[in-house]
Every structure is written in C-alpha cells, then in structure tokens.
Amino acid sequence: MNLLIIEDDKVLSESIKETTKEMFQIEQAFDGEEGLYLAEQNIFDVIILDIMMPHMNGYEVLEELRKKNITTPVIILTAKDGIDDKIKGFKVGADDYLVKPFHREELLLRLEAMVRRSVGSFKENILSFKDLHLNLKNKTASIGEEVIKLNGKQFDLLEYLINNKNTILTKEQIFDRIWGFESDTSTTVVEVYASNLRKNLKKYNYDQFIKTFRGLGYMLSDGEGNV
Amino acid sequence: MNLLIIEDDKVLSESIKETTKEMFQIEQAFDGEEGLYLAEQNIFDVIILDIMMPHMNGYEVLEELRKKNITTPVIILTAKDGIDDKIKGFKVGADDYLVKPFHREELLLRLEAMVRRSVGSFKENILSFKDLHLNLKNKTASIGEEVIKLNGKQFDLLEYLINNKNTILTKEQIFDRIWGFESDTSTTVVEVYASNLRKNLKKYNYDQFIKTFRGLGYMLSDGEGNV
C-alpha cells in the first residue's frame, strides 16, 4: 500500500510519515512540482496533499493530476478552513479534506476508509479450491480460463464443500443447508447433486477431490491432509 | 442517483432533503430500524446517517449493514465531535464523518466526492458499457453513431445494470430501485422490461450481455470478469 505525502513543511511531513508508516510504504515530496511528478507515476494508492506550497500550490497539483486522468484518491490537508477553500478543494477533485490541526487518529482513519473503498471495490468475492474459483458475486465457476456452467444448487453445493474442505459433511447437513429444514424432499437429492457436480468437474479431473465416506457423508479433500 | 437520509430530527432531515434534492432521489427514515431496513435493499448510492437515535443508534445500523455485506458509502452526520466518536464511526465502516453544525455546501461536496468515486463519472453524465453510451443528462442511449430509443424505465434499467455490471441484481432490487418501495405493481414488470430492453438492443447484438440467472436475477456481463 503506497502513500505519497506532498507537504513543504518538513517537520509535519515527517510527523505524518511517522503516524502512517505502519500502514503504508511512503514517498515524500516537498513541493508541488515534485509532488505532481511523483503522483503522475500513478503508483500510489492514496495521496496526502498540502495546499500552501511555494511555486505550485496544492490546487494546481490536483487539477493537473485530474486533467491527466490520474484518479488516485487525494486527501487535502491544510490550515485553510474556510468553506470557500473546501469548495475549491473538492471542485478540483479532492476526495477528502482535513483541517490542521488534526488528530493523528483521524488522519489514519480517513486514509484507511479511503483505501478500503478503492481497494475493496477491486477485489471481488472469490472462493478458491486449487485452480477452481467461484465468483460469489456473479455465481460463476471457473478452472483456469475456462468457465464451468453450474446451476443454482450445484453451485451452492460446491461453495459449501469448499467452505468446509477437508471435513466430512453428512448428507443431512448438506441437505439442511442447501434445501432448508422444512423442505419435504428426501435427502437422496444430495446424491443426485453430488453426481451432477462430479460429472461437471470430471472434464477437469476435479471430480476426484469429492470423496464419499460410506455411512458418513462427503468431503472435499485437497489430498494433503489425509486425516 | 438515490440518497437515503437516516435522521430522527425531522426538521433537520427535511432541511437536508431540501439541499440535496437537486442531485438525488431521496428516501427518508426517521429511526435506526427503519433506516436499516431501507438500506438493506441495497439500492442507494449513498447514505447519510445520524448517530443519536432512539432504539437503534447509527453505529449499530452501520455495523449491521456492513455485516450483511451492504457496502453503500455512508457519511455519518452527528453533533458528537470527539475523536473517540469518530474512531468508532470509522471503525464500524463509515466513509466520511461530518460534524454538526455544518455548511450545506460541505455536505453537498462530500456527497458528490463520494458518489463520484463509487459510481464514477458522475460529472460527465456519460455512462458507458463497451460501445454503448448513455447520456444521463438527456436520457439518450447510443451505440457508435446510432441513437437507440429507450423509454424512461428501460433507460433506468439499463443505467442500473451498467452501474452494477458483473454483479447479479435480484428482481426485487431492480424493482425497488426503479419502481420504488411503495409501488404496488408486481415485480414481474421487471421481466417485461428486461424483455423490452433486450429487444431494443438485439439489433446491435448487445442483448447477449444481459444474462438471466434463474432464481437469482439479472446481470449485465462483459464476459471478462471471470476468475
């Protein structure tokens, strides 16, 4: 996680570095031009930007950045607390605006919130077992590049198995989980679905990992932890 | 663009509604439980959340929401300005924290910054999916040079799908988002609109990207986001 601090006050810059160093890899720029140059590399996850700096002020840096389509989240950190300053800051493309003096913790929290969102939206909800990946968001399964078509309950079954890999699940557990307690179909459907799932995975030789334990149930085994 | 205001002070709630109504469609909740219920529908672009409310306070609402994987951006709006309160707010998952009393403009700016990031290109008014472009300002759709005629709700549906591409949207979500909670028509209209939309996109072979997931809902897929 990379943070760029653009701040001409070296004492403050160091102090910020100190408070944030546990969460980020840090680069520092001590004037606007240097800051802009570094930010343009587009390798940072978030930027802390001071406004009042010699030569090129923070507004100009940010405006230039956005003009160049660098969308890195920027938090403005400044002593200017007038509403007009804030308006200007947001208008040129800031994501947050924090007034000096501030609490260390608040800066950290705001950085964290910002990063959580920009990183979090990228990472999808993926559940994996070896090279088999389930995208929980759009209910698609894939092995390597290839997409495997699984219908609703087959997907649910596989998800349940992966979530409990290397532990035996009884047919009753599986049934209650996927079909629901009150369902009045018999638990033999589980066998049918296990069969269907195996058939769909056979092509990729992943059916072998679904092991059945007579009288006990099923287990998805990665073949390492042989009980 | 949908905004949910969770605030028990009706005067303040109305005042917020007044300042934001040009930018958003607004729903109001006047206590925590109602707010949680509405927020769970997951159809809002941003939520304004008060902390001190009877029965269920803002922290609890937000914590519960995040627990349920609802990641809608939340801005906390409260009179509590202690650093510990802010810490608590961010820890439970807030994206921003604004202390009362506040400037109207600042709230607007922060809302805008938040939405700009999560929805993207809020300002440009153009929403794109491959070569299909929606001009949000005048509600026209086009592919390449050619203009596609879409009536109101068809356009809304397409907009909602694009904004959530590669994630499955249930018919209920779509319905609540486009027709509104209090609408008393049935959710089967969603099927009709999906059908109409597909028909209108068929000419350009874009109907293929609207995938239906039986028992789950619909998804606009660009066919890349597997794994």
Add this chain to the structure above:
DNA sequence: TTTGTCCAACCTTAACAAAACCTTAAAAAA
C-alpha cells in the same frame, strides 16, 4: 489370512413435474 457372498449404501440416468422466465398483446394510465 485369504476368498467368496451378500447387502446396504451409494451412483447414475432418465423421465416427469414444477418453477421461473419470456414474450406478446391488450388494457390502463399518463
């Protein structure tokens, strides 16, 4: 210890049933 038999548990398939969804068109509303 090995071999053979038997049975319960499990697998697989396919047919049928039942949801879920699509499409169209007509009625209603704006």
Add this chain to the structure above:
DNA sequence: TTTTTTAAGGTTTTGTTAAGGTTGGACAAA
C-alpha cells in the same frame, strides 16, 4: 399519443423421483 401495467400462454431450465447398476465392507468358510 406514448408509456406503463397486467394477464395469459408458451418456453426453458431446474428440481425431484424412481429404478437399476455399482461398490465396498462385514462376515463366514476355507
């Protein structure tokens, strides 16, 4: 008029059941 909603029939997918085949292990006899 144009757009929205409702309703109805048709289509497709998925869920369920049942039947016959297969397998593994218990157990007894060699």
